[in-house]
Amino acid sequence: MKLDRDFYQRDDVVEISRDLLGKVLVTHVGGVITSGIIVETEAYSWKERGCHAYGAKHTPRTSVMFKPGGRAYVYLCYGMHHLFNVVTNREGVADAVLIRALEPLEGIDAMMARRGDKVKFHHLTSGPGKLTRSLGIDRSLNGKLLSDNEIWIEEGKRIPASQVEVSKRIGIDYAGEDALLPWRFTIKGNPWVSKA
DNA sequence: GCAATGATTTACT
DNA sequence: GTAAATCATTGCC
Numbered sequence: 736m737k738l739d740r741d742f743y744q745r746d747d748v749v750e751i752s753r754d755l756l757g758k759v760l761v762t763h764v765g766g767v768i769t770s771g772i773i774v775e776t777e778a779y780s781w782k783e784r785g786c787h788a789y790g791a792k793h794t795p796r797t798s799v800m801f802k803p804g805g806r807a808y809v810y811l812c813y814g815m816h817h818l819f820n821v822v823t824n825r826e827g828v829a830d831a832v833l834i835r836a837l838e839p840l841e842g843i844d845a846m847m848a849r850r851g852d853k854v855k856f857h858h859l860t861s862g863p864g865k866l867t868r869s870l871g872i873d874r875s876l877n878g879k880l881l882s883d884n885e886i887w888i889e890e891g892k893r894i895p896a897s898q899v900e901v902s903k904r905i906g907i908d909y910a911g912e913d914a915l916l917p918w919r920f921t922i923k924g925n926p927w928v929s930k931a
Numbered sequence: 932g933c934a935a936t937g938a939t940t941t942a943c944t
Numbered sequence: 945g946t947a948a949a950t951c952a953t954t955g956c957c
Contacts, residue, residue, distance in 0.1 A: 777938070785938070787953095796953060814950035816939050833938060864939050874952090906938050 737887050743804030748823045748830035751804075752778035753920045755821070755832055757894040759840060762886045764871030767845040771837030771860050771870070772891055774925045777904045779820070781829035783913035785904060788829035799878045800829035807886055809867070809877040816864030817873050821881065821888070835863045835905075835919075837870075838927040846870070862929040898923045905931055 738758065745751055753776075761770040779786040781800075787810075788797040799808050800822055808820040808831050820831040837860040839846060846859050846869035860866040867873070872886065881887045900923045907914045921928045 779938075787938085794954075810938090811950095811952055813937055813939050814952075818938060820938085835938085858940095862939075904938075909937085 736890050737882060738890065740803070740805040740882070743821065743823050743881070744825055745804075746824055746828070748780050748832060749778045749918055751821075751823050752776045752832045752918065753899060755834070755888070756899060756920055756922055758891045759889040760819075760834060760837060760866075760870070760886075761841075761889060762870040762872060762876075763884055764876075764886075767842055767871070769842030769845050769870045770840045770889075771866065772840055773834055773836075773888075774838050774922045775834075775836035775928045776920050777833040777835055778918040778920075779831050779833060783916060784910040785907040785913050785916075786829070786831075791829060797829060800831050801827055802878075804830075805881050807872075807876050807879045807881060809872060809874050811874060812864070817867040818863045819867050819872050819876075833863060834866065836861050836921075836927050836929045837866045838925065839869075857926065861927045894922055905929075 755773050755776050758773050759770050781788045781791045788800045803826045804823040806822040808822050812818050820833045822831050824830040859869045900921045901917045902919045903915050904919045
């Protein structure tokens, strides 16, 4: 069952980030369903420097983050990798959760086909750029409603607090002290969590 | 209009 | 472990 907009439109992006662990991200791209269990997330908010919309800055790229929670924010990083985020909070507040790693569930054959024969199974979705390529996510999905039939998130298993690990976010050293915020959530011991 | 750079991955040494 | 690949977005001229 798809998560409804009340889940996304809460005002604490860090709490939503933690709640997304164990949920299932599903894409329906090119006639194929692919899905995976979310095992790693990071929270981003306009209030801190790690976020593209820091200081509530509107640009063409960040505009989707200001929309009401429950949309996809997809953008290109390092010229070659798509990163997938979930927009949260109410209209006008630019918060989002980056999905960093999944445990493959459905459509594993299709994921392998998208990645090429050489890819190792355990490299399919163990990183933010890898999971978007395996699930067929690209910028054409930017701004899509997660209630539509191309990409959405379903209810999954509940992760007990004892299995949730918190740490600082990765790859945002330029954000100064905001890079130290404990806003990265992973499932403890899960082999699909990306390596730092 | 142009140059700098990044929420990463992969292939090599 | 280190470096190259590669381009949309951004900020400044």
